[in-house]
Amino acid sequence: MxxxxxxxxxxxxxxxxxxxxxxxxxxxxxxxxxxxxxxxxxxxxxxxxxxxxxxxxxxxxxxxxxxxxxxxxxxxxxxxxxxxxxxxxxxxxxxxxxxxxxxxxxxxxxxxANELQAAVDAEIENLENLRRDFADPDRVIAIGRELSASTPLTVLGLRISASLAEYFAYAARRIHPDVRLVTLGGTVAYDALLQSREAGGTWVLAFSLPRHAQETLTAVRVARGAGLRVALITDLALGPVADEADITFATGTGSRLVFDSYAAPGVMAAALLQAMTDADPERTQARLESYEQISDQHQFFLRD
The missing domain is CATH 1.10.10.10 (Winged helix-like DNA-binding domain superfamily/Winged helix DNA-binding domain)
Incomplete structure (x- = not known):
């Protein structure tokens, strides 16, 4: 040198x-x-x-x-x-x-391109890849149907993945009668997963984004051991967590900045929500209308 x-x-x-x-x-x-x-x-x-x-x-x-x-x-x-x-x-x-x-x-x-523009460019590439994946939507539609039918439906996201899990669970509660959100690991997650299975639940939607938490792998194994099936949204199609899941939706995350950005995983989550709404349109419409009535009555939102 x-x-x-x-x-x-x-x-x-x-x-x-x-x-x-x-x-x-x-x-x-x-x-x-x-x-x-x-x-x-x-x-x-x-x-x-x-x-x-x-x-x-x-x-x-x-x-x-x-x-x-x-x-x-x-x-x-x-x-x-x-x-x-x-x-x-x-x-x-x-x-x-x-x-x-x-x-x-x-x-x-x-x-x-400065660093911020480069980060946006990388996310655009992730979204373009996701768009190509959506050319055949059958897998998303099929899992949306399964998630819609699982009562209760458990949504798992630990550490950095909790934000997307919270988004999904918040929206899913508008169209599904029993959505259970798990954002704490350890025995708290075990209790929630086991109770969900005992209550008749069949599926867990799990988020595992970088840096992947060891607790997520353990929780997914607990879910599988209890008889729950696992759909996973992550950034890698291969790896310990993906190996444990029944089905994996792998989409890139933005890694150009100090902290990751999640444009493509966010769209993937929204696509599964869309598939859930389409799986049971009558229930979806009834629940959305009921929620709108309640939100108007209690003035949940600001009026334009």
């Missing part, structure tokens, strides 16, 4: 035209591809963002200096290097320096 002085000398030679740079993707695009790992922790994504935004300087920093600039520990930087596929920080820094030299030489194509 060249020293910082040698690397800067090489950069000077490139910018002066003595060395012809290789034609490759814009440096920020290379870094985003390198760091686009959904299982990076928020702290690791902070490191990634700093490197993207300060590549020409950060590529020549020692591990101590980089940790200090980002505000993390040196072991955190080492773990980050391993998480993005390198044997350690020295190997990562060597790669960063090769990208930084390309930055100083001038990229073959200008990368105009």
């Amino acid at each position: 060249p020293s910082p002085q040698q690397a800067r000398a090489q950069a000077s030679a490139i910018t002066s035209g003595k060395i012809a740079p290789e034609v490759e993707a814009a440096p920020t695009s290379q870094l985003r591809t390198l760091f686009d790992r959904p299982r990076l922790s928020p702290g690791q994504r902070r490191i990634a963002q700093y490197l993207i935004e300060h590549i020409t300087e950060a590529a020549f920093l020692s591990i101590t200096d980089l940790a200090e600039r980002v505000g993390v520990s040196q072991p955190s930087v080492t773990r980050f290097a391993a998480a993005v596929g390198f044997s350690g920080y020295p190997a990562l820094r060597e790669k960063l320096q090769s990208i930084a030299l390309g930055t100083l030489a001038g990229p073959a194509e200008e990368d105009r």
Whole structure:
């Protein structure tokens, strides 16, 4: 690996035209591809963002200096290097320096998208993939019918996945007579799942999004052991939780920012809700009309 002085000398030679740079993707695009790992922790994504935004300087920093600039520990930087596929920080820094030299030489194509625009672009790609999956809606329709018929219907989402589970359960209660939401793990989840099965429930809709909780895997196994079937919304078609589920709807999450975004899983959840409404249109209509009457009577919502 060249020293910082040698690397800067090489950069000077490139910018002066003595060395012809290789034609490759814009440096920020290379870094985003390198760091686009959904299982990076928020702290690791902070490191990634700093490197993207300060590549020409950060590529020549020692591990101590980089940790200090980002505000993390040196072991955190080492773990980050391993998480993005390198044997350690020295190997990562060597790669960063090769990208930084390309930055100083001038990229073959200008990368105009800032980090927020890149995050939106990634989510658009996730939605495009989901749109292609919906070209054959039979699987969604079939599971919507099963979820609609399960009374009670249990919705499971732990840790970061709780927000989507709450959204689904809130909407599902408008069209289903008995929806039970589980957002706490451990024995609390076990009790809820076992009681749901004893009450006649047949299905659980589970959400498992990065970073995947060990508690979710355990809860899904408990559900299966109790005789419940599991439909799973997640980001990966393969993995321990998906292996335990009866059916998996895998759709990408946005991992370009410090915390994930869930455009495609949100649409997937809404699609299953739509399938539930279509499965029993008479019950759906009766419950929605009843809810509207109650909401008007008690003024749940602001009037336009």
